[in-house]
Amino acid sequence: MRSMIRLAILAFSLLAPLPAFADAGFERWLAAQWPAAQAMGISRATFERETAGLEPDFSLPDLALPGKPKAPDRQAEFVQTPAAYLSDKAIGNLAIQGRKLARQYDADLKAIERRFGVPGPVLLAIWARETSYGGAKLSHDALRVLATQAYVGRRKEEFRAEFLAALKILDEGHVTRAGMKSSWAGAMGLTQFLPTGYLAYGVDLDGDGTANIWSSVPEALATTASLLKEKGWQSGKSWAYEITVPAGLDCTLAEPETTLTIGEWLKRGVKIADGRRVSPAALKDAASIIMPAGPYGPAFLTPANYFVLKSYNFADLYVLYVGHLADRIEDDRPFARDWSNIALVKTRDLEFMQKVLRSKGFYADKVDGKAGMKTRAALGAYQKANGLPLDCWPDAAVLEHMKRGG
Numbered sequence: 001m002r003s004m005i006r007l008a009i010l011a012f013s014l015l016a017p018l019p020a021f022a023d024a025g026f027e028r029w030l031a032a033q034w035p036a037a038q039a040m041g042i043s044r045a046t047f048e049r050e051t052a053g054l055e056p057d058f059s060l061p062d063l064a065l066p067g068k069p070k071a072p073d074r075q076a077e078f079v080q081t082p083a084a085y086l087s088d089k090a091i092g093n094l095a096i097q098g099r100k101l102a103r104q105y106d107a108d109l110k111a112i113e114r115r116f117g118v119p120g121p122v123l124l125a126i127w128a129r130e131t132s133y134g135g136a137k138l139s140h141d142a143l144r145v146l147a148t149q150a151y152v153g154r155r156k157e158e159f160r161a162e163f164l165a166a167l168k169i170l171d172e173g174h175v176t177r178a179g180m181k182s183s184w185a186g187a188m189g190l191t192q193f194l195p196t197g198y199l200a201y202g203v204d205l206d207g208d209g210t211a212n213i214w215s216s217v218p219e220a221l222a223t224t225a226s227l228l229k230e231k232g233w234q235s236g237k238s239w240a241y242e243i244t245v246p247a248g249l250d251c252t253l254a255e256p257e258t259t260l261t262i263g264e265w266l267k268r269g270v271k272i273a274d275g276r277r278v279s280p281a282a283l284k285d286a287a288s289i290i291m292p293a294g295p296y297g298p299a300f301l302t303p304a305n306y307f308v309l310k311s312y313n314f315a316d317l318y319v320l321y322v323g324h325l326a327d328r329i330e331d332d333r334p335f336a337r338d339w340s341n342i343a344l345v346k347t348r349d350l351e352f353m354q355k356v357l358r359s360k361g362f363y364a365d366k367v368d369g370k371a372g373m374k375t376r377a378a379l380g381a382y383q384k385a386n387g388l389p390l391d392c393w394p395d396a397a398v399l400e401h402m403k404r405g406g
Contacts, residue, residue, distance in 0.1 A: 025151075026055070026056050026147075026151055029150075029151050030051050030054065030147070033047075033051075033160070033163070033164065034047055036160075036164055037164055037167055040164060040167075040168055041168070041171075042164075042167050042168055042171045043171055046167060046170055046171040047167060050143060050167060050170055050177060051147075054143065054144060054147055055144070056144070056147065056148040056151055056152065057140075057141075057144050057145065057148045058148070058152070060145060060148055060149070060184055061184060062149070062153060062154055062185075063148070063149070063152050063153055063154070064152055064153065064154050065152055080317075081293075081339075081341060081342055081343070081344055082292050082293045082297050082317060082320075082339045082342075083293075083297075083338075083339035083340065083341045083342070084341075085317045085321065086317065086320060086321055086324065086335075086339060088334050088335075091321070091324060091325050091328060092328065092332070092334075094125075094128045094132075094133075094325055095325060095328035095329050095332055096332075097128070097133060098121065098124045098125065098128060098133075098325065098328075098329035099329055101124055101133060102120055102121065102124060102329060105120070105217060105218065105221075106120075108205075108217070108218040108221070108222075109123065109124075109221070112218070112221060112222050112225050113225075115222075115225070116222070116225035116226060116228070116229040116233070117225075117229055117233055117234075117235030117236075118224075118225040118228045118229060118233050118235075119326070120221075121325075121326040121327070121329040121330050122228075122239070122309075122322070122323075122326045123191075123221040123224050123225055124221075124326070124329055125321075125322045125323070125325035125326040125329065126191055126224055126312065126322055127190055127191050127217075127220070127221065127224075128325060129318065129321055129322050129325070130187075130190070130191050130192040131190055131191070131192065134190050134217070137181075138181040138182055138183055138188070139181060140181060140182045140183060140184055140186075141177075141180070141181070141182075142166055142180045142181060142182035142186055142188050142195075143163070143166050143167070143170070143177065143180065145182055145183075145184065145185070145186045146159055146162045146163040146166050146182075146186045146195070147163050149162075149163075149185075149186060150162070150163045159186065161196055162186055162194050162195050162196055163195075165194075165195030165196045165198070165199055166180065166186075166195040168195070168199060169195055169198060169199065173210070174198075174202075174210045174211070174212075175210075175212075175214060179214055180214075181214075188213065188214065189213030189214050189220055189223075190213060190214070190215075190217065190220035190221075191213065191220045191221065191223065191224045193213055193223065193227075197227060198211065198213060198223070200227075200230075201223050201226040201227040201230060202219075202223050202226070203219055203222035203223045203225075203226050204219065205218055205219050205222055206219070211223050224312075227311075227312070228308055228309070228311075228312070231308045231311040231312075232304060232308050233305060233308045234303075234304055234305055234308075237282065237285065237303060237304065237305050238276070238282065238303065238305065239303075239305040239306050239309055239319075239323040239326070240300045240301060240302050240303070240305075240306045240319075240320075240323055241262070241272050241273075241274065241276060241278065241287075241300065241301040242272070242273045242274040242298050242299070242300055242335060242336050242337070243265075243270050243271060243272055243273050243289070243299050243300060243301050244270070244271045244273045244299070244336075244337075245269070245270055245289070245291075245299050246268070246269030246270065249269070249270075250380070250390070251291060251294065251295070251376070251377075251380045251390060251391060251392035252377045252380035252381055252384070252390075252392060253289060253377075254288075254289040254290055254291045254299070254373065254376070254377065254392065255288065255290075255373045255374055255376070255377035256288050256290075256302075256307070256373055256374075257288070258288055258289070259286045259287060259288045260286070260287070261283060261284050261285060261286055261287070262278055262282055262283050262284075262285055262286075262287050262301060262303065263283035263284065265287065265289070265301060266278075266283070270289070270301065272301075273298070273336040273337065274327075274333065274335075274336050275333075275336075282303070285303045285304070286303065286304070287301045287302055287303040288301075288302050289301060289302070290302050290316060290373055291376070291392070292316050292317060292320060293339055293340065293342060293393075294376065294391050294392050294393035295391050295393065296339070296340035296342050296393070297337065297338070297339040297340060298335050298336065298337045298339070300320070306319060306323070309322055309323060316372070316373065344371075345371070345394045345395070345396070345399065347369035347370075348369065349394075349399055350369045350370065350371060350375070350394055351367050351368070351369040352399070352402070352403075353375075353379070353394055353398070353399060353402055354367045354368070354369070354375060354378075355367055356382075356402045356406065357375070357378045357379065357382055360382065360385075360406065362378040362379075362381045362382050362385075363375065363378035371394050375394070376392040376393065376394070377392060379392050379393065379394055379398060380392035382398070382402075382406075383398065386401065386406060388401060
């Protein structure tokens with residue numbers, strides 16, 4: 001009898017209606033997108049066809065579902081240590097593969113560089129980081145992902161624009177719905193473009209009317225180069241230089257707003273650590289210093305192209321990965337200094353530290369639990385103000401000092 005009751009309860013639960021935000025609300029939201037789609041020139045037939053039967057995917061990360069806490073960040077750049085993310089073995093293996101692909105696509109890469117000014121190794125490195133040279137297969141229905149994020153995501157308006165752009169791509173026939181696969185965040189193709197980026201920067205090399213970022217390596221790489229050029233890529237310039245800093249350098253200077261020419265940094269005792277020569281013209285280029293692991297890893301001079309790469313992915317570790325891999329495709333040398341295998345402060349603790357820094361006037365950026373350059377510079381200012389050892393690093397000692405009331 002008890003087993004029959006349990007079965008009856010289970011059957012009733014399966015038949016019970018889903019919460020309001022999971023069905024009728026989503027259908028109303030979809031219907032409300034038609035005026036904006038129409039204004040973009042999307043046909044009614046496309047809109048009806050692609051939204052018919054569309055359902056949200058509530059298993060996606062980074063949703064703001066009623067009654068559910070925010071899930072922890074899954075982006076590798078923010079949850080891995082520099083030593084783990086910038087694995088020398090992994091980057092070395094990708095560099096070997098990258099050199100083979102550089103030979104295979106030599107003519108295409110040279111033509112792309114002539115047109116956009118972005119060197120082939122940089123494009124290959126982005127391809128490697130985004131989809132492991134196409135080896136990482138994307139399995140999500142892009143339209144479903146974007147609709148879900150636009151409906152119950154944490155950046156609804158941003159993803160609403162992406163959802164509408166995805167409909168535009170389908171309406172123009174650039175790809176079929178079955179072929180429009182994406183990551184869980186809605187990025188598509190070999191080098192991972194959101195739909196608005198595709199529409200803005202897509203490059204059609206073969207004249208068929210479509211920038212095929214899904215299966216054409218040359219068109220995916222050309223589209224990537226198109227974006228980087230538009231963001232300000234400087235042809236013939238380095239993305240960064242690994243350096244050694246003089247003893248006693250104030251680590252609060254290692255942040256984007258503090259810039260000097262490369263020549264001025266060298267006069268202050270900074271030395272190029274990776275053996276590369278800085279051209280006389282480059283000595284006049286403005287650059288800032290970054291120390292992604294504080295005193296526990298390599299430091300870098302970052303001219304304009306560093307920040308152009310950052311427009312592709314805002315994480316510093318991502319830029320270091322791509323730039324370093326590009327260097328190693330050309331010249332297979334590891335970083336001059338190793339990364340120490342340091343422990344990361346928990347996200348909630350770093351959020352607490354950012355709130356303390358903000359309350360004391362050291363920090364004015366967002367509270368996101370990530371130890372970016374501005375956070376580390378603010379930590380250094382806090383350390384100086386409180387007579388603590390200066391390393392601009394969010395460690396347990398600084399956390400404990402803040403918990404005691406600073």
